[in-house]
Amino acid sequence: MNLDLSQTEENYLKAIFSLSIATSKAISTNAIAEKLETKASSVTDMIKKLSDKELVHYKKYQGASLTVAGKAIAVRIIRKHRLWEVFLVKHLNFKWDEVHDVAEQLEHIKSTKLTQQLDEYLEFPTHDPHGDPIPDENGNIDFHTGVMLSSILASEIAIIMGVKDSTSSFLKYLDSSGIKLGSVVEVLHKEEFDNSMLIQIEGQKLSISQQIAKNLYVKKQR
Amino acid sequence: MNLDLSQTEENYLKAIFSLSIATSKAISTNAIAEKLETKASSVTDMIKKLSDKELVHYKKYQGASLTVAGKAIAVRIIRKHRLWEVFLVKHLNFKWDEVHDVAEQLEHIKSTKLTQQLDEYLEFPTHDPHGDPIPDENGNIDFHTGVMLSSILASEIAIIMGVKDSTSSFLKYLDSSGIKLGSVVEVLHKEEFDNSMLIQIEGQKLSISQQIAKNLYVKKQR
DNA sequence: AATTATTTTTAGACTTGTCTAAAAATTAGT
DNA sequence: ACTAATTTTTAGACAAGTCTAAAAATAATT
Ligand SMILES: [Mn+2]
Ligand SMILES: [Mn+2]
Ligand SMILES: [Mn+2]
Ligand SMILES: [Mn+2]
Numbered sequence: 429m430n431l432d433l434s435q436t437e438e439n440y441l442k443a444i445f446s447l448s449i450a451t452s453k454a455i456s457t458n459a460i461a462e463k464l465e466t467k468a469s470s471v472t473d474m475i476k477k478l479s480d481k482e483l484v485h486y487k488k489y490q491g492a493s494l495t496v497a498g499k500a501i502a503v504r505i506i507r508k509h510r511l512w513e514v515f516l517v518k519h520l521n522f523k524w525d526e527v528h529d530v531a532e533q534l535e536h537i538k539s540t541k542l543t544q545q546l547d548e549y550l551e552f553p554t555h556d557p558h559g560d561p562i563p564d565e566n567g568n569i570d571f572h573t574g575v576m577l578s579s580i581l582a583s584e585i586a587i588i589m590g591v592k593d594s595t596s597s598f599l600k601y602l603d604s605s606g607i608k609l610g611s612v613v614e615v616l617h618k619e620e621f622d623n624s625m626l627i628q629i630e631g632q633k634l635s636i637s638q639q640i641a642k643n644l645y646v647k648k649q650r
Numbered sequence: 651m652n653l654d655l656s657q658t659e660e661n662y663l664k665a666i667f668s669l670s671i672a673t674s675k676a677i678s679t680n681a682i683a684e685k686l687e688t689k690a691s692s693v694t695d696m697i698k699k700l701s702d703k704e705l706v707h708y709k710k711y712q713g714a715s716l717t718v719a720g721k722a723i724a725v726r727i728i729r730k731h732r733l734w735e736v737f738l739v740k741h742l743n744f745k746w747d748e749v750h751d752v753a754e755q756l757e758h759i760k761s762t763k764l765t766q767q768l769d770e771y772l773e774f775p776t777h778d779p780h781g782d783p784i785p786d787e788n789g790n791i792d793f794h795t796g797v798m799l800s801s802i803l804a805s806e807i808a809i810i811m812g813v814k815d816s817t818s819s820f821l822k823y824l825d826s827s828g829i830k831l832g833s834v835v836e837v838l839h840k841e842e843f844d845n846s847m848l849i850q851i852e853g854q855k856l857s858i859s860q861q862i863a864k865n866l867y868v869k870k871q872r
Numbered sequence: 873a874a875t876t877a878t879t880t881t882t883a884g885a886c887t888t889g890t891c892t893a894a895a896a897a898t899t900a901g902t
Numbered sequence: 903a904c905t906a907a908t909t910t911t912t913a914g915a916c917a918a919g920t921c922t923a924a925a926a927a928t929a930a931t932t
Contacts, residue, residue: 436919457880470920472881477918489880489927520767530761539752545742658889679910692890694911699888711897711910 435536438505439464440474441483442535444494445502449571454491500567504543507563509535510556511546517557518550524557525599558599559590559609559645574645577613578623578638585614586646593643601640606630613646657758660727661686662696663705664757666716667724671793676713722789726765729785731757732778733768739779740772746779747821780821781812781831781867796867799835800845800860807836808868815865823862828852835868 433441443463447455457475461468479486483498494502512534516522522530544565547553554570555561563569574589588611591598602608607629616633617626623638655663665685669677679697683690701708705720716724734756738744744752766787769775776792777783785791796811810833813820824830829851838855839848845860 434918458878466919467921468880469882469922473919491880516764520764520771522763522767526763530759530764533759533761534756537752537755539755541744541748542738542742542752545744549742656888680908688889689891690910691892691912695889713910 432538433501437474437478437483438501438536440471440478441494441498441502442505444484444492445499445506448493454485454493456491460492503563503567503569505535507567508537508543510560510562511543511550511553513556513558514550514553514562515546523599523603525596525603527557528594528596555590557609558594559588572645574647576642577644577646578625578641580613580615580641580646580648582615582618582625585612585649587612587649588644589647590645591643592645598643605634605636606632607634607644612649654760655723659696659700659705660723660758662693662700663716663720663724664727666706666714667721667728670715676707676715678713682714725785725789725791727757729789730759730765732782732784733765733772733775735778735780736772736775736784737768745821745825747818747825749779750816750818777812779831780816781810794867796869798864799866799868800847800863802835802837802863802868802870804837804840804847807834807871809834809871810866811869812867813865814867820865827856827858828854829856829866834871 440460443460444455447459447463457468457471460475461471464471475484475486475492478484478498479492482495483501484492484494486492509531512531513527516527516530517524547565553562559572561570561572572590576592577586577588580586588607588609590609591602607613611629614628615625616628619625623641624635625638625641626633626635628634662682665682666677669681669685679690679693682697683693686693697706697708697714700706700720701714704717705723706714706716708714731753734753735749738749738752739746769787775784781794783792783794794812798814799808799810802808810829810831812831813824829835833851836850837847838850841847845863846857847860847863848855848857850856
């Protein structure tokens with residue numbers, strides 16, 4: 429059995445993993461297809477292949493879920509992805525909205541020594557530039573403990589811990605508004621009508637939509 | 651015309667480039683096949699494809715050579731390969747015999763910003779860990795001016811500038827003999843029978859075969 | 873429960889890159 | 903110059919990954 433996977437196979441495992449975080453149910457063919465911007469028929473073919481390699485559990489019409497072996501591989505890829513993102517931002521002057529596409533390529537480089545040395549070189553970072561947790565060598569992840577900013581009540585104070593949406597447009601919006609990881613945010617007012625909120629952040633007052641607030645992980649202060 | 655090449659296409663261009671350094675003639679199908687460890691029939695197919703893309707000149711039975719566009723791409727890949735090798739040795743504790751396979755993967759990462767920032771981060775290195783010249787941003791290369799150690803006469807002194815053979819076994823031999831880039835070498839005696847030589851290097855006397863001496867670039871002193 | 877709508881799978885085709893075996897062209901040897 | 907050896911190309915096949923269109927299964931409606 430060939431244990432060396434193609435980039436495509438790795439991307440499928442990663443997609444199933446990230447779709448599995450929100451639910452404990454099997455992931456539908458369509459969901460995977462949408463995530464990978466491919467067709468359902470292609471997904472069926474690939475899932476069968478991964479099932480033969482015992483990396484996913486699969487029963488016809490029942491969707492897919494990762495086996496222990498499949499999950500271990502997915503986590504390793506995510507680890508590499510996030511370590512590279514840290515490297516790009518910390519050492520190569522990339523902005524947090526510029527790293528993802530390059531990391532999508534770098535995550536497939538195969539060299540355990542490289543990953544290990546990169547981790548050490550970066551001084552064992554625990555989170556990537558978007559606040560996402562970096563799995564350790566053994567595949568353990570500290571999942572986001574944070575709640576969403578949208579759930580914080582008026583007059584409460586919180587700290588920005590991460591972004592849920594990592595698209596360039598969202599990150600650029602945050603940059604232009606001065607919102608960054610570690611920023612202290614106070615909820616001054618919540619508008620009942622549309623759930624928008626007026627917040628105090630980085631020395632300024634700002635009105636943000638619920639859409640924005642739902643994509644920011646925060647840690648509530650006391 | 652799609653300008654984004656596959657890794658395979660890039661490897662063919664690189665192979666033709668490196669085989670072209672030794673000669674000004676077109677490169678034979680067989681030579682490419684051997685270099686890439688593939689079959690001649692596969693090479694013919696790919697050369698046709700690259701010819702359609704105007705990256706190689708090709709006439710049936712006449713071998714292949716790079717067009718200006720093809721050469722520019724090949725040089726960019728070699729630049730990336732060597733920059734990554736420098737990074738791995740300088741920052742990630744890789745030995746010079748460990749970098750090649752990883753660099754073979756990293757050279758295909760597509761991001762001009764990445765290449766440019768990496769170059770800057772490494773402080774614009776001119777040579778890789780094996781002494782090979784790194785092309786600059788515009789594709790200019792300082793080819794090895796050096797001669798081979800095998801051509802140095804008895805009683806002459808030279809400095810090790812690079813290795814021609816970068817296989818792990820050769821590099822490990824050099825490590826075990828204390829030979830490294832920058833080492834000063836004095837030729838004490840040349841054996842006429844087999845062209846082996848007795849040299850003084852890094853404070854010790856050493857006998858090396860012609861095979862060894864033919865794979866070391868040196869700069870003659872004075 | 874029967875019919876519709878949606879999701880998923882299958883069947884067949886296409887692209888990329890590879891291979892083997894055979895044919896064609898070139899090169900070498902006499 | 904002719905034959906033999908070598909190199910190169912072609913023809914046909916295969917694996918990986920993708921797609922479209924049609925069939926089958928499941929889920930939602932009435
Ligand atoms: Mn990312
Ligand atoms: Mn990230
Ligand atoms: Mn190399
Ligand atoms: Mn090198």
